[in-house]
Amino acid sequence: MMVALFTIIVAFTTFHTYEAQAMDVWGIFKQAQKLDQQGKYAEAIAKYNQIAPEFLKKKEYGNAAGMYRRIGDDYAKLKKYDDAVTNWDKEAEYTGKANMTQMSIAAKRKADQLRSSARLFVETTASALGSTNTHGAIFEPKNGAYIGAYAELDPAVHNSKTAKPFYTDGFPALTGKGHAAYLIYFTYGKPLSSIKSHIDHAREAGVALQLGIQPLKGLGEVQDDAYLRQLARDIAASGVNVFLRFANEMNGDWVPWHETNPKNYIEKFRIVAKVFHEEAPDNVAMVWAPDRSPEYSINDYYPGDDAVDWVGVSLYTIFNPTLDPLKQGEDRSSHLEKFDYIYKQYASRKPVYISEGGVAYMYPEKKQDKTDWAVYKMKEFYASLPMLYPKVKAVFWFDSNHDASARIKYYMLSANQKLLEGYKQSVANPFYLSGLGDESPVAYKPINAASPVPASTQKISAYVKTWSPTISKVTYTIGGKTVATVTSLPWTAQIDFAPYKGKKIDVVVKAFDSKNALVTTQKVAVAVK
Structure with missing residues (x-):
């Protein structure tokens, strides 16, 4: 009896081994393709799932990835997006194993854009957290984020000829809340007196300035010399607290101070940091602020913890349907999650903040109004930032519809009532602070x-x-x-x-x-x- 049973088991195993070896994977693949063409996606998925493991057995990872891509695509057509994501994740995994790096990255991006998740938070008092979210840096609140803006190009809040209104008064009046700081740009090589009106109004209003210092002639002009020392002394004597953002977006090739050799940039940043730390230690914070993209080179430009007081980032979102994995003309990206990389890299050691940014209410290529989408993304950003990124310490909105390029970008609050109302609601959260020295009561x-x-x-x-x-x-x-x-x-x-x-x-x-x-x-x- 036992001999007979053993014979049956051996026969059964041999039959299935032969069956697997004899499987006509490409024949089944053609059947699946035909089912796809007929719109029978569930049946096609079953066929692809039948042959994908066969490719894995043979370590034909590229072919296996192709099957999982098709499975994911078919689930998406059936609007079963969680299942689509699961299979696109497998596509990313196996294209990676096949050394098809760019395809793996694309598959992961596609999956992430449709990935669903939920995280829960309980509101508590900031005092209950103590110093959990602080680094002890100059100007840094223990909890909460300063709100700021670049506003001098918004005619509703600033008149550059008459100074009536001046943005330090006009922007709070527009938004219904005081702002702790304002961004202005400053050309390296000019004296501080060239922005005297900005300095005077900031002092009178009791607000800080984020001074975006731009070496427009390139980094070669930056030296530890009489000019730089005098600039630092003048700022020290100005009576205004300054976030000194030197040569921002250095990782982008669109700025004249971009260096393909990051060491050159680091050398110049450290010179500026040394001078300001020596000459203006009480009212200047040195800010290192790359653009959020490209990410791969950001860390190469970091000047070192001793030279950097705050880490900023330029963070913009403009409606872009070209990457919609569902090909439905939607932008499914998250403005909020674009902050994720910088936060994870630096928030454990430095205060981090959005040094400039916004969500555009127009799709510029098509001149299509995207106000409702933009308002949602804005509200999501300000509402979720305190929960996901509690060590963020400031957010600056770029209040302008101007741009040096032909591609105008639309962020101006006064030009869009819905966007303005969304901003007012967003910054009303007590987490967002109106003055240096303020602290959030909530966490x-x-x-x-x-x-x-x-x-x-x-x-x-x-x-x-x-x-x-x-x-x-x-x-x-x-x-x-x-x-x-x-x-x-x-x-x-x-x-x-x-x-x-x-x-x-x-x-x-x-x-x-x-x-x-x-x-x-x-x-x-x-x-x-």
């Missing part, structure tokens, strides 16, 4: 399985990312019961956790689009103490 802590929430009624907010460019509603469900429904960012609700004391629960977060269609369902495991 946010993540809640999850490792970071418990107290067993009482708590003010909960969420960061919800989905494939949909915008969300109109979020619901929270615990144990099959909907406990809150909210319709505005950052999806803040009062939730009573007392019934779940000592338990681990799933908070189910559902997001809906503007047509009230369900976009995603995410479970967040939460411990209740």
Whole structure:
């Protein structure tokens, strides 16, 4: 009996080994392609899933990646985007193994644009966090972020001929809230007296300046000489606190001080930092501020912790549908998450901030109005930044519709009432500070399985990312019961956790689009103490 059973097992194993070896993978692939052409995507997926493992067995990673790409594409056509993301992740993995680096990067980017996730936060007092989010740098608040702007090109808030209004008065009047600092540009080689009116108005208004010093003739003119020493002494004597942003966006080839050899840039930054640290130690913070892109070279230009007081970044978003993985003419990117790289690289050691930036309300290539999209992205940014990036310490809005290039960019608040109202609502959050020395009374802590929430009624907010460019509603469900429904960012609700004391629960977060269609369902495991 046992001999017969062994014979059956051997025969069965041999049959399936032969079957696998004999599988006509390319024949099945052609069948899948035909099903695709007929719009039978679920059936095509089954065929691709049948042959993808065969390619993996043979370590034909490029072919396997091609199957997972097609599976992902078909799931996207079926609007099963979470499944699409799973398979595009596999495409990225196996193109990487096949040394097809650029294809791997593209697949990962495609997956990330449609990836859904949810993170929960509980509002707490800043005093409860103490110095958790501070570095002890000059001008740095323990908690909260200064708000600032570049506003001298907005005619509604600034008249350069009469100084009535001047942006230090006009911009707070426009936005309904005082701003802690203003960005102005300054050409290296000129005396400080060339911007005397800016210095005088900043002193009178009690605001700081972010001085964007630009060596327009290149870095060769930057020396530890009488000019630089005198500039530093004049700023020290000005009575104005200054964020000195020297030669920003140095990683971009569009600025005249860009150096293909980062060592040359680092040498010049360190010269400027040394002079200002010696001559103006009490009222100047040295700012190193690359552009967010290209990311790959940013770290090469870092001058060192001893030379840098604050790290800034230029952060702009302009509607761009060309990278839409669904080919539906949408921009699914996150303005907020473009800050992620700089934050992760430097926030543990320096105060980080958006030294200039904004979300444009026009698609310039097509002259299409994208106000609603821009307002959502703006609100999402300001609402979620305190939760995701609590060590951010300032945000400057670029209030202008001007640009040196032919491609005008549209960020001016006074030119778009919806954008202005969105900005007013965004900066009303007490996390955003109106003056140097101010501190935020509120802070946010993540809640999850490792970071418990107290067993009482708590003010909960969420960061919800989905494939949909915008969300109109979020619901929270615990144990099959909907406990809150909210319709505005950052999806803040009062939730009573007392019934779940000592338990681990799933908070189910559902997001809906503007047509009230369900976009995603995410479970967040939460411990209740």
